[in-house]
Amino acid sequence: MTALSVTDFQAGYDPDLPIVKGVSFDVQVGEAVSVVGPNGAGKSTLVKAIAGQVICLGGRVQLGDDDITGAPSHALARRGLGFVPQTENIFTQLTIRENLQIAAELVPASKRADQIDKMFDMFPDLKERPNALAGALSGGQRQMLAAARALLTDPPVLMLDEPSAGLSPKLVGQVFDTLRRIHETGVTLILVEQNVRAALEITTRALVLVDGALAHDGPTEALRDGKTLGQLFLGQSPERAQA
Amino acid sequence: MSFQAIIDGLIAGTTIGLGAIGLTLTYSILRFANFTHGDFLAWGAYLTLSVSGFLGGLVASLGVTTPLGPFSFGWGLPVSLIIGITLTILLTMALDKLLFGRLRRRGADAIIIVMASFGASMALRSLLEFIYTANPQYLTRELQIAEPLGLGMRATPDQLLTIGLTAVLVVALNLFVTRTPMGRAMRAVSENPALAGVYGIEVQRVIRVTWIIGAGLACVAGVMSGLLVQIRPYMGFDLLLPLFAAAILGGVGSIPGAVIGGLIIGLAEAFAVQIFGAEWRAGVAFIVLVLVLLVRPTGLFGRPS
Amino acid sequence: MEYLAYAAFFLTLAMTFSIICLGLNVQWGQTGLFNVGVAAFVGVGAYTSVLLTTPATPDRIGGFGLPIAVGWIGAAGVSAVVSFLVGALTLRLRSDYLAITTFGIAIALQLCFQNIEVLTGGVFGVGFIPRAFGSVQANALLFNYANLALAAALVVVLYLVLEHLARSPWGRVLRAVREDEAAAQSLGKNPAALRLQAFALGGAIMGLAGAVQAHFVGFISPPNYLPMLTFQVWAMLIVGGSGNNMGAILGAVLVWAIWALSGSLISEVFPADQQARAASLQIVVIGVMLCLLLLWRPQGLLPERQTISKHLGTRHDT
Known part of the structure; x- marks a missing residue:
């Protein structure tokens, strides 16, 4: 069953200068997909545009059976497409609990308290001082809160934009462990990463984006060998890269 | 120097503070300095005045203007105020739909929206002058005796009522913003509107609520000022600089800050009038503004941006 | 004859507005700084020049009886200093603090014009200001056309200087700062200093315009420098085309x-007692026009020649 289907998708900040230039792919329910590629390839723009943060300039996006092309981000959150931006992904002026409470508005009132407790159990760091301002959290804890916020609504699909950016190697390990756990609960995962090695570890399929177009789409196994990946990043066609 | 200046300052300060709340909220949530906000006060006062006149003509026999208790107005004024608030809210919503909202969607810079608000403020103010002429108007013709409060201070029942009403409104609003889901959403949007959408907040709804609160309080402030002083087309324009100074002094986005800023400016004006004379009153807000920008641009309760 | 004299009178005033507009164009069009206190800077220039050039009077300080040219220079200088101070206070802060502060200084200076009677003549203003070509004042036609020629010459000179400046490295960096401050900064330019220079230059030009106007009309008083003036000048620049010096003149x-x-x-249509009321409709129309332009044609009649400025927000509907 298809969780997310993207067809000939174009997006960017300026209608005359699309950054994502006609990308198509399907993600099946329960898959874990990483989106990798060189700097400036349009990876972040792709997920931001799917999440309603960047203008969609053409093509189609479907979440399950719903057409969500160009839908505003709050509507997407309600329909079960979770998104964790790369930076500024929590409200630092609100408390940890308030951050979770905002997300909990999307679930039925009777389940809100349970869902918040569930997240506190999943991320015990956050439970220590729930009424402290989220701005007081460390970098790794902030990523935990951002993930907890997105997971609180039990979204079928979760997209993360470089969750490991700016974290120390130890914390990167923690974050990826968490992502693996999340995936194991049945959440469909789409992960944009610069940290290609780590991303390929926890995902089963990789989309390689080069200059706004899909250069490769296949199992991560094939990319574990660095040479293929390097060639793809330089913009060579998959066929030649395989050769 | 007399203690009366304290009372005068507090009374003027409540109007400024109430007006500044709306300004500080639109400033932090819609992210632009709204030059039409002063005119919302004036429009609120005139709309209430018109409703009250209409009501007086409609049901004059029911004693709409017979003073209530110690106050100078009858039950017609509170009723008119509620209708006036509704009309002021509709006015701001219409302005947002026709002007600010369009510019926002087009992705125009905040400063273009500020400029549009400057143009709209001129138009709104002159429209009031066209409709109602420049002659001052009054919500009540009753004379009130100022009651002694001790230490040589005196205040009329109307004046004490406005101070009490302001206190109630400010406490209620602060509870709303700190304790309710909508208040939480407002604080979230003021920090980061894009992220608020990701969290599932419908930013457009938060913007609507912000206009409702801002316009409602502007109308109340305008009517209070109209009740205690008079109603003129330029009343909002004359209050605009004190409103901005109060919002910045309190820290943009802070509701208690706006009120405290308003009271400080009201008091500073009252003392300046005693020391330098009434002709310099309008300069006080500018001096306060310059001092804040020099010493602490984030204001008393503001967060560093 | 009367019409010809009136035409010259009208055009001379239009030229003085053009000068103000050119000053505003340096601040807004080239640099993206929103000045809501144009009237104050024009007023400071007017009062400075009057102070320098009028003959001494017993009830007023000043009256140095200096030549008009000295008055012009003084006007530009003092206005530049005032704008420099306002800019230094606000340009390091968020962009709309400049708008609020300039709005404030317009109110504060208006109070000064009204209340510091020993300098400004208070609400009655100052009359008998020395006029250029005063010797031919008896011949209205000649006097008006001589003044028009002078004002027009000044506009042409300013236009040429500002065009030259806009094409100079300084002007190019200024636009770069407006479009992308971070990028300009990374090239080693100091955006704050550049904006401050542009703001002070614009203020100096507005002050000069105030002086020219005062010496042409021969009488100044506080109501000449109400926010209404600021508003008119903004409408002029937006109509003409911000960023374009020719547009600024055309718009004026x-x-x-x-x-x-x-x-x-x-004044033809309405009875005398209704005219003040009807005049407020004029302002409504200009205000609505300003908003409509910002919505539908923010680039004005003559758009900026290089690229349309990003800050007008026109990118998404082209």
Whole structure:
């Protein structure tokens, strides 16, 4: 069953200068997909545009059976497409609990308290001082809160934009462990990463984006060998890269 | 120097503070300095005045203007105020739909929206002058005796009522913003509107609520000022600089800050009038503004941006 | 004959508005700084020049009886200093603090014009200001055309200087700062200093315009420098095309013509006791026009020649 289907998708900040230039792919329910590629390839723009943060300039996006092309981000959150931006992904002026409470508005009132407790159990760091301002959290804890916020609504699909950016190697390990756990609960995962090695570890399929177009789409196994990946990043066609 | 200046300052300060709340909220949530906000006060006062006149003509026999208790107005004024608030809210919503909202969607810079608000403020103010002429108007013709409060201070029942009403409104609003889901959403949007959408907040709804609160309080402030002083087309324009100074002094986005800023400016004006004379009153807000920008641009309760 | 004299009078005032507009164009069009206190900077220039050039009078400080040219230079200088101070206070802060502060200084200076009687003559203002070509004042036609020639010459000179500046490295960096401050900064430019220079230069030009106007009309008083003036000048620049010096001049002439024509129409159509009321409709129309332009044609009649500025927000509907 298809969780997310993207067809000939174009997006960017300026209608005359699309950054994502006609990308198509399907993600099946329960898959874990990483989106990798060189700097400036349009990876972040792709997920931001799917999440309603960047203008969609053409093509189609479907979440399950719903057409969500160009839908505003709050509507997407309600329909079960979770998104964790790369930076500024929590409200630092609100408390940890308030951050979770905002997300909990999307679930039925009777389940809100349970869902918040569930997240506190999943991320015990956050439970220590729930009424402290989220701005007081460390970098790794902030990523935990951002993930907890997105997971609180039990979204079928979760997209993360470089969750490991700016974290120390130890914390990167923690974050990826968490992502693996999340995936194991049945959440469909789409992960944009610069940290290609780590991303390929926890995902089963990789989309390689080069200059706004899909250069490769296949199992991560094939990319574990660095040479293929390097060639793809330089913009060579998959066929030649395989050769 | 007399203690009366304290009372005068507090009374003027409540109007400024109430007006500044709306300004500080639109400033932090819609992210632009709204030059039409002063005119919302004036429009609120005139709309209430018109409703009250209409009501007086409609049901004059029911004693709409017979003073209530110690106050100078009858039950017609509170009723008119509620209708006036509704009309002021509709006015701001219409302005947002026709002007600010369009510019926002087009992705125009905040400063273009500020400029549009400057143009709209001129138009709104002159429209009031066209409709109602420049002659001052009054919500009540009753004379009130100022009651002694001790230490040589005196205040009329109307004046004490406005101070009490302001206190109630400010406490209620602060509870709303700190304790309710909508208040939480407002604080979230003021920090980061894009992220608020990701969290599932419908930013457009938060913007609507912000206009409702801002316009409602502007109308109340305008009517209070109209009740205690008079109603003129330029009343909002004359209050605009004190409103901005109060919002910045309190820290943009802070509701208690706006009120405290308003009271400080009201008091500073009252003392300046005693020391330098009434002709310099309008300069006080500018001096306060310059001092804040020099010493602490984030204001008393503001967060560093 | 009367019409010819009036035409010269009208055009001379339009030229003084053009100068103000050129000053505003340096601040807004080239640099993206929103000044809501244009009237104050024009007023400071006018009062400075009057102070320097009028003959001494017993009830007023000043009256140095200096030549008009000295008054002009003094006007530009003092206005530049005032704008420099306002800019230094606010340009390091968020962009709309400049708008609020300039709005504030317009109110504060208006109070000074009204209340510091020993300098400004208070609410009665100052009359008998020395006029250029005062010796031919008896011949209205000659006097008006001589003044028009002088004002027009000044506009041409300013236009040429500002065009030259806009093409100079300084002007290019200024636009770079407006479009992308971070990028300009990474090239080693100091955006704050550049903006401050542009703001002070614009203020100096506005002050000069105030002086020219004062010496042409021969009388100044506080109501000349109300926020209304700021608003008119903004409408002029937006109509003409911000970022384009020719647009600034065109807009000034055009909006001033609309203003003068609608004014005379009102005095024809409305009875005397209703004229003040009808005049407020003029302002409503200009205010609505300003908003409509910002919505539908923010680049004005003559768009900026290089790229359309990003900050007008036109990227998404082209």
